[in-house]
Amino acid sequence: xxKVRIALDAMGGDNAPFAPCRSLExxxxxxxxxxxxxxxxxxxxxxxxxxxxxxxxxxHCARSIQMGEKVNRRLLHDDxxxxxxxxxxxxxxxxxxxxxxxxxxxFVGLAIxxxxxxxxxxxxxxxxxxxxxxxxxxxxxxxxxxxxAKPRQLLQYGLMGRCTARKILGISQPRVGLxxxxxxxxxxxxxxxxxxxxxxxxxxxxxVGNIExxxxxxxxxxxxxxxxxxxxxxxxxxxxxARSFRTLLRxxxxxNIRGRIGAFLLSRNFRDxxxxxxxxxxxxxxxxxxxxxxxxxxxxxxxxxxxxxxxLGRKAVRERLLEELTLSLAQG
Amino acid sequence: xxKVRIALDAMGGDNAPFAPCRSLExxxxxxxxxxxxxxxxxxxxxxxxxxxxxxxxxxHCARSIQMGEKVNRRLLHDDxxxxxxxxxxxxxxxxxxxxxxxxxxxFVGLAIxxxxxxxxxxxxxxxxxxxxxxxxxxxxxxxxxxxxAKPRQLLQYGLMGRCTARKILGISQPRVGLxxxxxxxxxxxxxxxxxxxxxxxxxxxxxVGNIExxxxxxxxxxxxxxxxxxxxxxxxxxxxxARSFRTLLRxxxxxNIRGRIGAFLLSRNFRDxxxxxxxxxxxxxxxxxxxxxxxxxxxxxxxxxxxxxxxLGRKAVRERLLEELTLSLAQG
Numbered sequence: 001x002x003k004v005r006i007a008l009d010a011m012g013g014d015n016a017p018f019a020p021c022r023s024l025e026x027x028x029x030x031x032x033x034x035x036x037x038x039x040x041x042x043x044x045x046x047x048x049x050x051x052x053x054x055x056x057x058x059x060h061c062a063r064s065i066q067m068g069e070k071v072n073r074r075l076l077h078d079d080x081x082x083x084x085x086x087x088x089x090x091x092x093x094x095x096x097x098x099x100x101x102x103x104x105x106x107f108v109g110l111a112i113x114x115x116x117x118x119x120x121x122x123x124x125x126x127x128x129x130x131x132x133x134x135x136x137x138x139x140x141x142x143x144x145x146x147x148x149a150k151p152r153q154l155l156q157y158g159l160m161g162r163c164t165a166r167k168i169l170g171i172s173q174p175r176v177g178l179x180x181x182x183x184x185x186x187x188x189x190x191x192x193x194x195x196x197x198x199x200x201x202x203x204x205x206x207x208v209g210n211i212e213x214x215x216x217x218x219x220x221x222x223x224x225x226x227x228x229x230x231x232x233x234x235x236x237x238x239x240x241x242a243r244s245f246r247t248l249l250r251x252x253x254x255x256n257i258r259g260r261i262g263a264f265l266l267s268r269n270f271r272d273x274x275x276x277x278x279x280x281x282x283x284x285x286x287x288x289x290x291x292x293x294x295x296x297x298x299x300x301x302x303x304x305x306x307x308x309x310x311x312l313g314r315k316a317v318r319e320r321l322l323e324e325l326t327l328s329l330a331q332g
Numbered sequence: 333x334x335k336v337r338i339a340l341d342a343m344g345g346d347n348a349p350f351a352p353c354r355s356l357e358x359x360x361x362x363x364x365x366x367x368x369x370x371x372x373x374x375x376x377x378x379x380x381x382x383x384x385x386x387x388x389x390x391x392h393c394a395r396s397i398q399m400g401e402k403v404n405r406r407l408l409h410d411d412x413x414x415x416x417x418x419x420x421x422x423x424x425x426x427x428x429x430x431x432x433x434x435x436x437x438x439f440v441g442l443a444i445x446x447x448x449x450x451x452x453x454x455x456x457x458x459x460x461x462x463x464x465x466x467x468x469x470x471x472x473x474x475x476x477x478x479x480x481a482k483p484r485q486l487l488q489y490g491l492m493g494r495c496t497a498r499k500i501l502g503i504s505q506p507r508v509g510l511x512x513x514x515x516x517x518x519x520x521x522x523x524x525x526x527x528x529x530x531x532x533x534x535x536x537x538x539x540v541g542n543i544e545x546x547x548x549x550x551x552x553x554x555x556x557x558x559x560x561x562x563x564x565x566x567x568x569x570x571x572x573x574a575r576s577f578r579t580l581l582r583x584x585x586x587x588n589i590r591g592r593i594g595a596f597l598l599s600r601n602f603r604d605x606x607x608x609x610x611x612x613x614x615x616x617x618x619x620x621x622x623x624x625x626x627x628x629x630x631x632x633x634x635x636x637x638x639x640x641x642x643x644l645g646r647k648a649v650r651e652r653l654l655e656e657l658t659l660s661l662a663q664g
Contacts, residue, residue: 068516133576144513147521181476181564184400189479189561213568217576229521230562232513236545237566238573244465244549245577253598262597265590 003034003055004314005095007086010039011064012102013306014299020101021047022303023310024056033314036095038082039064061085064102067299071105076113083107087114090292097313099284101297101306108145108287108296115292118322120329123149124289125157125228126296127164128235132219139165139174140216142228143235143285149227151194154178156329158199160288161223162206163328167319168286168312169222176203177211177221179230185209191227199225283308286316288325293317335366335387336646337427339418342371343396344434345638346631352433353379354635355642356388365646368427370414371396393417396434399631403437408445415439419446422624429645431616433629433638440477440619440628447624450654452661455481456621457489457560458628459496460567464551471497471506472548474560475567475617481559483526486510488661490531492620493555494538495660499651500618500644501554508535509543509553511562517541523559531557615640618648620657625649 010020017039024035025048034055037044041060061082065075078084083106086098091114100107108124117124125142132138141157141164142149149157158176165174178196180188185196187210200207208221213234216224226234253259283305284297295313297306316322342352349371356367357380366387369376373392393414397407410416415438418430423446432439440456449456457474464470473489473496474481481489490508497506510528512520517528519542532539540553545566548556558566585591615637616629627645629638648654 070516070518133579147513179565181479181561181568184402186402192561213565213570214572214575216569216572218572226565229513229524230565233511233545233558233562234565234569236513237548237570238545240546240548240550241570241573242577243546245574247465258597258600262594265594266585266598268590 001032003032004097004317005034005036006097006099006310006313007036007038007089007095008306008310009064009082009086009098009100009102009107010037010044011061011082012100012107013297013301014067015302016101017043018047019301019303020306023306024048024053025051026304026307027054027056027310029054031311031314033310035310036086036089038085038089059085065106067103069103069106071103071109075106076109084110084114087111087292087294090294091115096317097293097295099295099297099306099309099313101284101299101301101309104144104296104299107294111287111290111292111294115290115294117289118291118326118329121156121160121289122153124287125153125160126285127161127288128285129169130217132217134219136219137169138217138219138221139169139223140231140235141223141225141288142231144228144232145287147227147229147232149191151191151198154191154195154225154227155198155202156289157225158203158207158223159328160325161225162203163324164286164288164321165222167321167324168315171222173206174222175206175208175220176223176225177208179216179224179226179234180210180212182212183210195225283310283312286312286321291322293322333364335364336429336649337366337368338429338431338642338645339368339370339421339427340638340642341396341414341418341430341432341434341439342369342376343393343414344432344439345629345633346399346433347634348433349375350379351633351635352638355638356380356385357383358636358639359386359388359642361386363643363646365642367642368421370417370421391417397438399435401435401438403435403441407438408441416442416446419443419624419626422626423447428649429625429627431627431629431638431641431645433616433631433633433641436476436628436631439626443619443622443624443626447622447626449621450623450658450661453488453492453621454485456619457485457492458617459493459620460617461501462549464549466551468551469501470549470551470553471501471555472563472567473555473557473620474563476560476564477619479559479561479564481523483523483530486523486527486557486559487530487534488621489557490535490555491660492657493557494535495656496618496620496653497554499653499656500647503554505538506554507538507540507552508555508557509540511548511556511558511566512542512544514544515542527557615642615644618644618653623654625654
């Protein structure tokens with residue numbers, strides 16, 4: 001099969017360029033990806049230090065966008081940053097997919113200006129997959145592309161989420177829900193009440209109505225739609241709770257000798273478990289609605305997480321997600 | 333010391349009247365509370381079945397508000413529901429505190445109409461305490477009283493949260509933060525940007541700025557302010573993650589014999605831990621801003637959780653939280 005070509009922003013992320021460069025070492029020939037790592041050549045070479053990397057081309061680019069940098073017109077018009085370069089490569093058809101763990105607002109803004117939006121989409125959304133307690137996966141969107149969402153945009157997220165759940169999660173009839181503060185349809189603020197009606201009309205029987213926070217990971221819905229402010233806070237709070245849970249558990253376990261022996265016996269089970277719930281393992285979100293395949297990784301991504309994000313990009317390309325979205329949104 | 337008198341809505345909650353009635357059995361004489369349980373006399377007596385309960389008076393009330401019931405004018409004007417009765421008892425000075433685990437929107441609406449608001453407050457907020465990884469506690473508000481909040485109201489939540497952290501958590505100089513999607517002050521939607529300025533001006537050095545979702549339980553802020561929609565979703569999602577975490581952990585542990593032995597050795601540590609992170613153990617939220625002491629319990633509250641909510645009510649009364657809020661908000 002033809003290799004999937006990915007342009008990686010080697011300078012994006014809290015741990016960049018270290019984590020993106022080290023992620024290259026995870027690539028095996030059977031992954032069938034070809035990576036173009038865009039960043040400071042000297043820094044990239046120093047980190048790689050002659051280690052063998054398969055199917056990787058380094059592309060020098062001196063400028064990069066900083067994590068906390070404010071997104072303004074100047075930044076969006078600068079073609080010489082690593083973030084802008086990876087998107088331009090997608091635009092020109094030089095690669096199939098762009099990936100960055102850098103400044104999210106910057107990457108989203110640049111993706112809109114460089115690639116444009118697909119027809120029928122007002123604003124893009126970032127969709128991520130999360131594990132459910134039933135052993136499956138679900139899709140949450142938007143987790144931070146657009147913080148002032150309109151009802152009509154939540155409707156579009158539902159349509160895009162449905163395509164994505166089909167293609168990426170392999171669910172033939174995804175059930176769509178609206179993140180809200182109660183079951184009844186009149187619950188929530190003005191945004192939710194209007195979006196509820198629109199989603200119900202568009203999805204018919206596959207709309208499962210409101211999903212409360214505690215139901216997010218129960219598998220009640222395959223696609224959960226929300227505005228980018230709520231989605232971002234909920235995602236990060238969930239990560240925080242999972243992390244505190246681990247910290248507190250460790251502390252409780254190590255407080256007596258019985259606990260220490262138990263923990264020793266359980267060490268392998270704990271490791272498997274921690275991996276299952278670690279969001280970093282899931283790599284990244286897909287930026288839906290722009291006219292190109294774009295993967296947005298978490299700023300705190302490890303090398304392994306970025307590698308997983310590449311495999312997510314490969315999946316999106318192989319499954320022709322963009323074509324499906326374009327077709328589906330044009331139909332309305 | 334004088335006993336604290338609490339009016340309990342025995343008909344409110346998913347498990348009512350069972351859970352509220354059974355909560356009465358946890359009351360010991362040294363708790364120094366006197367409870368007036370308002371509800372259907374026959375049902376309450378049947379559940380209690382002659383079990384000894386200290387310092388409890390049953391008050392018959394035939395009508396109650398259902399969990400999913402829509403809050404309308406008729407419901408708010410009905411004086412003969414158990415929920416309305418407990419609030420009227422506070423208003424008349426017959427008790428010091430009202431408590432319900434019933435329909436939250438109904439209880440908040442009734443509390444506003446029956447008790448009125450304290451000066452300087454536009455809308456009340458529900459504040460709950462959560463455990464932090466550093467072993468302390470923090471206060472999150474609003475978790476669902478007001479879903480369409482204005483910047484000025486977030487400012488008021490900050491002031492009320494500060495008083496509450498002083499009185500209930502015993503923190504002399506509480507640090508106040510704003511729940512947001514990034515550290516920088518220009519982050520977030522319009523509501524957050526305006527609220528940020530107001531909170532910074534009001535709290536000076538004790539304002540610690542934006543708190544991201546993953547920092548909620550780290551102890552970085554003692555009081556975290558947000559709108560009722562976001563607060564409710566975040567709280568419930570956190571509960572959901574904690575619950576899925578337990579489910580997945582149990583499944584991983586029991587999958588092999590080594591794990592089973594380890595789990596047996598760890599059983600006591602696990603129990604202590606589960607109790608620490610179980611939100612139900614924390615009992616309830618305080619409805620801040622109304623002119624009376626009102627405790628709002630989680631709809632899914634167990635008998636033990638409702639009992640803990642009573643003790644929270646006692647604390648609020650003993651610490652004269654209402655007087656402190658009234659004084660502090662009048663000063664602005």
